[in-house]
Amino acid sequence: MNFDFSDDQKLLKEQVRKFLTDKCPTKVVRRVLDGEETHADDVWKGLIELGVTGTGIPEEYGGLGLSPLELCVVAEEIGRAAAPVPFDTSVVLATEALKLAGSETQKKKWLPRLAAGEAIxxxxxxxxxxxxxxxxxxxxxxxxxxxxxxxxxxxxxxxxxxxxxxxxxxxxxxxxxxxxxxxxxxxxxxxxxxxxxxxxxxxxxxxxxxxxxxxxxxxEGWRLLERLYDAAAVYFAFAQVGGAEAAMWMARDYALQRQAFGRPIGSYQALKHKLADCYVKLELARSNAYYGAMMLTDGGADLPLAAAAARIAATEAYDFASKENIQTHGGIGFTWEADTQFHYRRARVMALSLGGPMAWKDKLVSRLEQKNAA
Amino acid sequence: MDFNDTPEEAAFRKEVRAWLDANATRKSDDKQSFRARNDDPNLLAKAKEWQARKAAAGYARITWPKEYGGRGGSPILQVIYQQEESNYLVPLGFFDIGLGMCIPTMMAYASPEHLQRYVKPALHGEEVWCQLFSEPAAGSDVAGIRTRAERDGDGWVINGQKVWTSGAHYCDYGIIITRTDPSVPKHQGLTMFFLSMKSPGVEVRPIKQMSGGANFNEVFFTDVRVPDAQRLGKVGEGWKAALTTLMNERLAVGLPAGGLDVDELMELARDTELDDGPAIRNQQVRGKIADWYVQQQGLKLTRYRTLTALSKGQTPGPESSIIKIVAAPKMQDMGAFAMELMGQGGIMREEVPHAAGFQAQWIAGAGFRIAGGTDEILRNIVAERVLGLPSDVRVDKDVPFNKLK
Structure with missing residues (x-):
């Protein structure tokens, strides 16, 4: 049984996390939220330097040629930071679409530029x-x-x-x-x-x-899109897991610090149980996401089901953690100056960008029917 | 990432499978006989016989040291044995508390002579053990027990009542937590003993459960004499001993969930006609199936993460603490929903495919949400131990037990 990331992959994750903690604190998310810039170009350039944009691109096209597992751990950290960069669009959707359906000429033209960060x-x-x-x-x-x-x-x-x-x-x-x-x-x-x-x-x-x-x-557009979405669903799930975890700890930290009726609000069961539920949903999502990652690496036959399950679980975990994070903060959590809004907004954007949970649940059951019939 | 065994694990799995094939029958697909199989009156005798065979072959407790009849094997091998055994029709469940909780506590505290006397018969299924912890006034708050043990010469005299004691009606021995000093705060005045369930003054009364079965009991103690040599741990340190017992409970990972699940629910949804066609085509039904599939997979895969740590010889993370929180309500809700699909007919205790099974899960789920830590206590544990939130305010914490209201 080896259902975990390798030490090297965990090291990469730590490295990206350290970079984002340093260069993409919540004030950077706020800067983009409040400002006119299309994305945080300083953070994006740093990620390019780290090699993030070339992670999943084969070496022959100028990338690092790493496995989907490496891209999964990177995605989790991008999600944790709610980083305002074109990761899900450029590194996940566009790159994967080219790898999936691109002609040799198209790949030669675009993949090296994507890897080098010259194109988005x-x-x-x-x-x-x-x-x-x-x-x-x-x-x-x-x-x-x-x-x-x-x-x-x-x-x-x-x-x-x-x-x-x-x-x-x-x-x-x-x-x-x-x-x-x-x-x-x-x-x-x-x-x-x-x-x-x-x-x-x-x-x-x-x-x-x-x-x-x-x-x-x-x-072939619709068929390709379905396949693209299966791969993307797994990477998105990791980003959602990262975001859900960040929102959960933000809520927990506040619950420890905020006093009401003479003690920290985190000592009341109404809040403890809510945050425990965040953790339960998070771990269900993480486990399903891991399986999705495993299916991505093998070209696994179970990818369509694994991707749908990862997508559903991660969407629910992120939605729940991000909304209960605001609730835990009370009134201050609803203000523009609070950081709670970042994950609440991002959770919904991510929930809808590959189709919402309702559509994925329907898809999951269809795939289950196909599998059982086979 | 893979779900493969290491070479050592694979060799062990092969050996186990060969032994099971030679000694037991593989589960056939006989879901209809759900009630018949579970109502067998000779189940205990059959279980004892199976346990003896298992112990003789060295599979009864793989992680125990060889001197106690184990193999000194790693926890992952124990899990592999259980995974394989779950594919066979063998009577299980009677020895889990004794071997999983009572005997490990004995190993931590009992004298070498006592271990010599008790471990082997327990392992071989000759003697069954129970755990006498909960009381009418002490459930989730188990340190609030009132059963007294008082010094009398070189022994102790026990008076009081335990409840929800699984298997007490067929058990030979038990470990019991008692209050030996009511003048100190509740956690400090406790002491643990083991005793014979055949001791004069022990009276066992089965409790009929909502499911109709009677797996657990009330146990009354009237002037029950226990020698001081049967004390487990120091006087006043019973809480520490109890934590040893409960810790061992948490090591029980990797067990199959068992019972009906999403596949059976889908079969039912295919065979059931709603107004707009087969239930499986209905979007509400599909949404529920998807949710439970995600949970079912999530639980299985979470176990795999724990097993990965065990397989690598590491301490598992806290992820397995979510399992019962998810599994118990799922069992109850899925049972209820399956019955709803059958309409009013879903209430009939008939042997229609899966109906009895889903009804049983709906009933058992109500109990499963309470047994071995309620949904609420388990959420407290996650909040406190995983998320580091403060423990509940305990107004009784520093008050002598006999001054509590």
Whole structure:
């Protein structure tokens, strides 16, 4: 039985944690939340120097060629710090999409630049307040030209390129394809959109005949997206676990320090039990996330189920810890000056960015049915 | 990351499997006989016979030193044995308290002569032990016990009452915690003994449980004489001895959850028609199945994390403290939901596939949430020992026991 990370992986985790504790304290999250910058570029540059952007990119494309397990421990630390950097978009979604579906030319062009931190990638699927479905996607791609609008797109302003879900004329699930578009062209218009988490900037992208190319086969978009989401769900789960743990300890520290009715509020069972429940949900999430990581490394056959379970457990753990952290703080926890809001906002953004828990639960049971039928 | 055995573990697993194949029957898929199998009146005799065979082969307590009939093996080997044994139809459960809690406490405190006399018969299933801790006025707050032990010559005289004593009606010996000095605060005036359950003045009355079974008892002590040589630990240090006992309880990791789970619930949901088609197509039903699957997996995988530490010879982290907090309410809630799927018919104690099993879990879950630490006490433990939050205010902490209201 060896269901744990190796000593080297734990060392890497410590290293990233130390860097973020030092360079990305909550005042940096607040700076981005309050300010105009698209992301904390100082933190991002430091992470690039640490090699974070190249972690999962094969050496032949200029990366470090490490296993998914290394990226999992990094993700946990990014989540713990609620770091305002394009990690989930560029390092997870765009990088994994290129590895999954990119042609040799596309990989050669973009992966080295992603690894070196010269390019930031993002994924653009949503078109407003509707969960994207193959039949509902209005953006179109044909004859090398992309038209339509996508919003909200995380890091849409900072990104160098986007991977866009667009209609390519097929039917059913084959109506959509993934399309890679360089955002540095005149036919692309980017506008910031306000969201519930100003510490992670989002944009609307408008394409007016932008030059673009297929990423993966035509009509394969939905199938590729599902596979991309399975891998991303595991990395996101680690980030959510990190965030949940941070929120739990923030609540615990405050509960030790705050006095009411003559003793620390953390001595009252109503609070003790609530925080114990945070821990229970956290450990369920962590265990499920570990299994997801294990399935990622083997190209494991159980990845679809493991990813769904990790996604559901981690989303619940982060939502619960981040909201009960505010509750534990009482009135001060609801103020703009309190740090409690960072995790509350980020938890919801992460819960919805790959599809919410309701959709994943449905997916999980479908996958369970398939597995039992096999 | 992998779930593989080390070469040593794999060799041991193979050896265990071969022995079990030669000595026991593999569990067939006979879920319908759920009630029949659990109502066997000869279960104790069969369990004693199985325990004897296991002990003779050296599998009864793998972590115990060889001098006591163990193998001096690591905890992971004990877990591997239990994992394998759980695939066979063998009667279990009668010796867990004795071998898991009572005898380890004896090993910590009893004289070599007593160990010579008692350990082997316990290991071989000839003598069964129980733990006499809880009382009518001392459940979660077990240090509040009132059963008295008073000096009388070279021995002690015990008077009082214990309750929820599992197996007392068939047990031969027990370890008992008593109050020997009511003039000091409650934790300080306790002393532990072991005694024969056949001693004059011991009366056992089974308690019929909500499940219909009677696994535990009230035990009354009227002028029961115990020699001082049967004292475990120093006078007034019974709480320390009790903690030894309870610590051993927590080492019981890696046991299979057993019972019906998500697979059976899905079968039921496939076979049940709701207004809009099979229950398995209903989004509410799917949401619940997903939640329980995540919990079921989470528990299994959390155990694997603990086993990883054991396999590497490390001390496991606190993660296993979540297991009963999750498993017990899940058992109760899933049982209730399975019955709901069957509509009003779900209340019938019929041998329809899984119905009896889910009903039994719904009933047993209510007890499981209390036994061995209530949901509430377990949350206190997580809050205090894992998160470092303050213990509850204890107004009785420094007050002599006989001055408490």
């Amino acid at each position: 990638g993002t994924l653009a699927t949503a078109e407003g307040p509707q969960p994207p479905k193959p039949r509902s996607i209005r953006a179109t791609f044909g004859g090398g030209r992309l038209n339509g609008r996508k919003l909200p797109v995380a890091d849409g302003e900072a990104a160098t390129f986007a991977i866009v879900l667009a209609n390519t004329g097929g039917s059913g699930d084959r109506a959509v394809s993934l399309v890679l578009v360089d955002l540095a062209q005149a036919s692309v218009e980017r506008t910031r959109v306000e969201t519930i988490d100003p510490a992670r900037k989002h944009a609307e992208l408008k394409f007016d005949g932008a030059t673009a190319e297929l990423l993966g086969g035509e009509g």
